[in-house]
Amino acid sequence: MTAVLNALTVLITVTVIALGDRGAGAQALPFETGATGDFPLEILADDGIEWLQSESVVHARGNARAIRGDLEVKADILSAHYREGSGGETEIWRLVATGNVVITTPQETAYADRGVYDLDSAILILSSRDPAQPGRVRVDAENGRITADEQMEFWQLQDMLVARGNARAEQEGRTLTADILVAYLTEAAEGGQRLSRVEAFDNVAISTPEERIFADRGVYLAEVETASLLGDVRITRGRNQLNGCRAEVDMNAGTSQLFGCGPGDPAGRQVQGLIHPERGPERGREN
DSSP states (O other), X not given: OXXXXXXHGGGHHHHXXXXXXXXXXXXXXXXXXXXXXXXXXXXXXXXXXXXXXXXXXXXXXXXEEEEETTEEEEEEEEEEEEEEOTTSOEEEEEEEEEEEEEEEOSXXXXXXXXXXXXXXXXXEEEEOSOTTSTTSEEEEETTEEEEESSEEEEETTTTEEEEEEEXXXXXXXXXXXXXXXXXXXXXXXXXXXXXXXXXXXXXXXXXXXXXXXXXXXXXXXXXXXXXEEEEEEEEEETTEEEEEEEEEEETTTTEEEEEOOOTTOTTOOOOEEEOOOOOOOOOOOOO
């Protein structure tokens, strides 16, 4: 998540270059960008760079690409919105990537139809133009993939990612799906960030090579690789199915525990199961 946000801030410098290249003798405005670094920035746009002073925005149009070092942002249009800051300086406050958005870092690649980064709130929103088409928004990483039909939100200050609309997380043969997935990150001992916790809401499903588990909501703890599922819980293994109100799943051990609804449930529901005995090889008939 942090790598994607860092890549998008490359767009800030688009405005510096565009406003500083207005012809002979022109001077760049003193932007507060926070995007300094040792790597030069390369801007490529088939249809050129457009500066609209009346709207306080700069557009790079036509297969636009912003590249700095090993970070790259591509889109049909890259836009930077600016304003006058409290000290009189010109500052960027909103970055927009529109159409065929691809954000590439050494760790992750993000895809979307539109990306908007608000610098005041430090929130990046990647969205789909057509939620009816599955997987239009996705982030591919070395150890897995996250997709969403509607949008993903990266809350930088809260170290949080929200995936909405048939959200799906895949890793090492295991899949977690829900209407909404909320992932929380924490600082890793070796530097950077690591996944700490995932909360899943509505139409929750966990799939492994051995079983499928369905529930209304769930919580996954990444450090211990366990999940707690609540609501109308169903565990399916082959033709066998167990129903209950709560389940505890240990991903490492490959075990699942199912519990009833407890004394607080008005219906007094207990664990129910439908078990099909395994058939051995059929014996041939004797003549």
